[in-house]
Amino acid sequence: MFDSILKAVTALAIQEGLLVEEDGVLLSQNTINLVNEIEEMNRQHLIDKALANNDRALFMRLTS
Numbered sequence: 544m545f546d547s548i549l550k551a552v553t554a555l556a557i558q559e560g561l562l563v564e565e566d567g568v569l570l571s572q573n574t575i576n577l578v579n580e581i582e583e584m585n586r587q588h589l590i591d592k593a594l595a596n597n598d599r600a601l602f603m604r605l606t607s
Contacts (some may be wrong), residue, residue: 553569556562564587586605593601 545547557564560572562571563575564570568594583587590602590605592598
């Protein structure tokens with residue numbers, strides 16, 4: 544009985560957008576937002592590094 548309630552609550556949370564299922568793992572929207580923010584910070588760092596090293600090819604890959 545507990546399993547069926549848990550599945551129903553989980554399905555509702557996914558349907559309402561409170562949780563996202565990725566490859567069988569449940570993630571909160573806050574976790575996804577944090578990961579996206581970290582990825583963007585890393586991308587900006589690589590762009591800065593490419594500019595500092597005059598690496599035009601890397602810069603073009605990151606900005607296109």
